[in-house]
Amino acid sequence: MKVDAATGIVVVGAGDPRPEPKALSAFLERWVGDERRYPVSGLRKPFIRARAKMRAHRRLEEAQRLVTVDSPFLRVAGAQANGVAEALGGEGYAVAAVGGPVADEVVPLMRAEGMRRAIVVAADPLSIRGHRLSDFAQFEEAWLAEGGVLDDLVFVEEYATHPAWQSALVALAKEGGPRDTARATWLFVAPGLPKVLARTEEDFAARSRALAEVLARDLGLPADRWGLAYLDPLVGDRGLMPSPTDLIGAWAKDSVRDVVVFPYSWGSDRLETLHKVDIELARQLRERAMRMFRIPCLNDHPELIAALSRIVLDASNEAPASLGGPRP
Incomplete structure (x- = not known):
């Protein structure tokens, strides 16, 4: 089954920050806001925000340089x-809500190219609801x-529970992991939540x-052969959302040597995962003499395209004939 040829298939997410100061600030406002809102241990209150913002900028700029x-x-x-779009018909577009091009830039292009309808897909199958709805x-x-x-x-x-997506992740893991999957220890990694978001995204850890x-x-x-950790070091509840460092340290004491790292909740690799x-x-793994097997994100793997096509088609079939339907 195909969608109407005048349908735009749009993948939307935050994107990667551009190096200009304004773009970096917008990125920080969204992803590391806690460092600008919450006290930093050892600093007097008047200096909290300036110092924290500087540290966050420095980390981000260093990440861009290294990657x-x-x-x-x-x-x-x-x-x-x-x-x-090739699988279902229509035309493909990408929107990066923070990094650009933003919707205000992409939608005029879509309309100029004759797109009368749009199916807008969140870039990540499991993400922060407030960001996604924004x-x-x-x-x-x-x-x-x-x-x-x-x-x-x-x-x-959100489509993390869709059978096609889960099957694609399993196929990718088997393809990229060690031959004997159960002999290694698997580290599933998801994005953590800043404290300010943890209060409004209470079920994020449970869904992850x-x-x-x-x-x-x-x-x-x-x-005993797998664990779940969260990448963001600004998360408030370490008991609910342990960091990779927490698990790696414990595994090193148990003489674990092979670790399969699987960033399973991102739809694609980006600055954050890279x-x-x-x-x-x-x-961290090298310092503990542990060997790392890295499972890539699905990116544009054929399994991803097939799964996302199924998900998009299911969504369009659930909508009225016009491909409309209730908004989220």
Whole structure:
């Protein structure tokens, strides 16, 4: 089954920050806001925000220097959208709500190219709801400003529980992991939440763990052969969301030597995973004489394109004939 040829398949996420100061500030405002809102141990209150902001900027700039990439998110999101469009019809587009191009730039292009409808897909299957809905709201506003109507929009909000997506993740893990999956120890990593968001995203940790448990089961992993950690060091509850450092330290004491790192809750690799996983986490494992197997994100893998096509088609089938439907 195909979608109408005048349908835009749009993958939307935050994107990677551009190096200009204004873009870096916008990125920090969204992703590391806690460092600017909460006290830093050992500093008097008047100095908290300036010092914390400086540290956050420095880390981000260092990450960009080490990774030396030009928005891998945007390249992969575009490949995903184009792959789904090739499978189902329509045209593919990518929107990076923070890094750009933003919806105000993409929607006019879509309308100029004859797109009368849009299916808007969150870039990550399991993400922060407040951010995702903000991204959708920006797209909706831009769509209306260009003369579009709400009935011609479909939003695919969260699809981590879709069987096609879970099957694709398992296939990827088997392809990229060690030959004997159960002999190594698996580290599933998800994005952590700043404290300010943890209060409004109470079920995020539960949803992250539920997906990890499904993957561990389908991979045949015993309970003592896997763990779940969260990359963001600013998370408030370390008991609820342990960091990779917490688990690696405990595993090193148990003489674990092979660790499979699986950033399972991102739809594509980007600055966040390329730096925090491939540089910072890899260094921690080397320092403990532990060998790392890295499972890539699905990116534009054929399994991803097939799964996302199924998810998009299911969403369009659930909408009215116009491909509209209720907004999220």
